């Protein structure tokens with residue numbers, strides 16, 4: 001994918017909370033069609049990076065975020081999602097009293113910009129993609145299992161027609177066999193032509209799906225390269241084991 005055009009660029013992005021520099025002058029590029037992995041110890045600024053890319057709930061303190069070369073860091077969050085950047089959250093962000101279908105449909109309409117029959121078709125297709133198109137589509141989210149909620153999270157993302165999808169620790173709370181199923185779901189999204197940025201604590205998952213791996217520590221990039229090379233770098237080993 002090295003020859004592919006750059007889809008997402010983060011350029012010298014910093015986010016401060018008072019004295020704390022949660023994201024410290026971070027720069028990277030994600031090419032079209034890539035699965036770009038992000039690792040780093042707890043509190044290293046991974047989720048904050050997703051927050052400032054999507055503007056949810058806040059923009060960067062300084063620096064630029066570009067989608068296909070256009071600066072987006074001053075856009076409102078809904079404009080950023082309509083432009084093609086969607087994210088998932090570490091905690092469930094579904095509407096619990098709505099059914100699975102209604103959740104996906106909401107995303108098709110508000111993130112994907114689809115209307116009427118198109119929104120319905122996109123929603124059904126997305127539910128089929130994650131194997132949730134049976135009677136479970138009419139159940140409220142509160143009745144779905146942990147893994148079914150992950151399927152729903154992925155379906156909602158696909159229905160929103162993102163160009164790039166930011167996944168924040170999607171494997172949290174899953175059993176080992178479920179993590180393997182999740183890897184298949186992520187590959188399903190990727191096959192839809194969606195570029196993926198994946199934050200993940202479960203390293204086998206991160207290493208099995210990522211083509212490129214970046215490691216953060218205390219808000220700063222400490223390593224970036226192929227997963228195979230990065231996991232052997234002394235500063236990475238130190239960041240994980242030296243705590």
Ligand code: ADP
Pocket residue numbers: 017020022040041042043044045046047048049
């Ligand atoms: P990670 O996702 O890598 O575990 P986070 O991005 O959640 O790390 O947090 C990075 C640092 O920024 C942490 O020290 C965290 O306490 C701090 N932080 C995150 N969000 C806020 C906020 N809204 N206000 C103040 N501090 C924050």
Ligand code: MG
Pocket residue numbers: 046047048090
């Ligand atoms: Mg986090």
